[in-house]
Structures are given as C-alpha cells and as structure tokens.
Amino acid sequence: MRATDHLCQLAAADWKAATTHPFTTELAAGTLPLSKMRWYLAQDYQFIDGFVRLLASAIAHAPSLADSVPAAQFLAVITGPENTYFLRSFDALDMDEAARNVPPAAATRDFQDLMAEAAASGRYELMLAVLVVAEWTYLSWATPVNPPRNDLPFWFAEWITLHAGEGFEGVVEYLRAQLDQVWPTLSAPAQQEVETLFIRAVALEYAFFDASYAACPQS
Numbered sequence: 001m002r003a004t005d006h007l008c009q010l011a012a013a014d015w016k017a018a019t020t021h022p023f024t025t026e027l028a029a030g031t032l033p034l035s036k037m038r039w040y041l042a043q044d045y046q047f048i049d050g051f052v053r054l055l056a057s058a059i060a061h062a063p064s065l066a067d068s069v070p071a072a073q074f075l076a077v078i079t080g081p082e083n084t085y086f087l088r089s090f091d092a093l094d095m096d097e098a099a100r101n102v103p104p105a106a107a108t109r110d111f112q113d114l115m116a117e118a119a120a121s122g123r124y125e126l127m128l129a130v131l132v133v134a135e136w137t138y139l140s141w142a143t144p145v146n147p148p149r150n151d152l153p154f155w156f157a158e159w160i161t162l163h164a165g166e167g168f169e170g171v172v173e174y175l176r177a178q179l180d181q182v183w184p185t186l187s188a189p190a191q192q193e194v195e196t197l198f199i200r201a202v203a204l205e206y207a208f209f210d211a212s213y214a215a216c217p218q219s
C-alpha cells in the first residue's frame with residue numbers, strides 16, 4: 001500500500017467529513033450564503049500566507065532540483081492565479097480593506113501554527129505531510145463537482161476549477177509521490193511523527209470548513 005494511502009486511512013473519519021462538507025456541497029450548488037463565503041475567503045487568504053512559506057520551505061528541502069521543480073511551478077500558481085482569484089473575489093463581493101483584514105479565527109490560527117511548525121522543523125517529510133493533506137483533501141471534494149455548474153459566479157466556480165482537473169491532479173500526485181518516496185527511509189518514531197501531523201492536518205481541514213459554515217448565521 002502507498003504510504004499516503006496508509007496515512008489517509010488513519011484519518012478516515014475526519015477525511016470523509018472534510019471532503020464531503022456541506023460548505024463545499026453548497027458552494028458547488030451555488031447556495032452557500034455569501035456571508036459565509038466572505039468569511040471563508042478572508043480567513044483562507046491568511047492561510048495562504050503560511051502555505052506559501054511552507055511550500056517554499058519544502059522546495060528548499062527537496063532532495064534534488066528535479067524533486068523541487070513541480071513544487072516551484074505550483075508555487076507560481078498559488079502566488080499567481082490563486083492570489084488574483086482572492087483579490088478579484090474580494091472586489092466582486094464588496095469586501096473592503098476592513099472586511100479583508102479581519103483577525104484570524106481560531107481555526108486559522110491553528111492551521112498557521114501547524115504550517116509554521118512543519119516549516120521550522122527543517123524536515124521534508126513533515127512539510128510534505130501538511131502539504132499533501134492541504135491539496136489532496138481539496139482535490140477530493142472538488143473533483144466530483146468539476147466541471148462546475150455553468151451558472152455559478154466565478155468566486156464559486158473558480159474555487160472548484162483551481163482544485164480539480166489534470167494539472168491539479170498532477171500536483172497532488174507529485175506531493176504524494178514525494179512523501180511515499182521518503183517514507184521507507186524514516187525511522188519508526190519519525191514515521192509516527194508524520195502520522196501525528198497528518199492526522200492533525202486532516203482534523204484542521206475539517207475544523208476550518210466547520211468554522212466557515214458556522215460563520216455569520218444570521219445572513
């Protein structure tokens with residue numbers, strides 16, 4: 001069995017909850033209240049900041065140039081089309097500076113801490129554990145709803161297309177393959193640390209969607 005399949009199985013219940021969440025089901029149906037989407041976007045843009053630093057750390061720790069190239073190309077997607085997706089969505093959803101720059105919620109802070117910890121560890125396998133969860137869970141919820149309904153506004157539709165399709169499948173396969181490759185070289189305690197971090201990351205993905213779905217209950 002692939003190491004990443006083993007890790008996914010360890011977190012099976014939270015994995016299922018995170019990848020079939022009503023937040024993304026309603027996003028794909030176009031029925032997600034905009035107040036919840038605004039909350040999510042403002043929080044997730046703060047997540048992206050830590051994510052970019054983590055991905056850059058993984059690039060710096062990849063065993064060879066060839067191992068780093070797909071991650072470097074993905075970094076350009078995050079800081080290019082994904083970054084402008086956020087900025088265009090903020091504008092289209094009338095989110096002014098105050099609405100964009102809200103304090104981080106507990107779910108956001110927990111994720112920022114996890115990513116900062118993985119980046120600071122200096123250990124490639126721990127960085128990969130968090131990156132694999134962040135991208136594989138998104139591929140898992142977005143794939144069944146891709147292509148998006150053609151009547152969806154771009155702030156819903158593009159959040160699906162950014163996380164599904166051939167290019168993104170390649171990113172997830174690359175990240176998984178990197179972790180699969182390093183796994184057998186790790187000691188048993190080091191493998192356990194990867195398992196613990198992976199499980200924690202899946203729980204945080206679930207918590208992030210839960211917090212977003214619970215936000216702004218009046219509107």
Ligand SMILES: Cc1ncc(CN)c(N)n1
Nearest residue numbers: 044047134135138205208
């Ligand atoms: C919380 C979270 N996790 C994952 C992703 C996918 N890049 C994201 N945008 N936000």
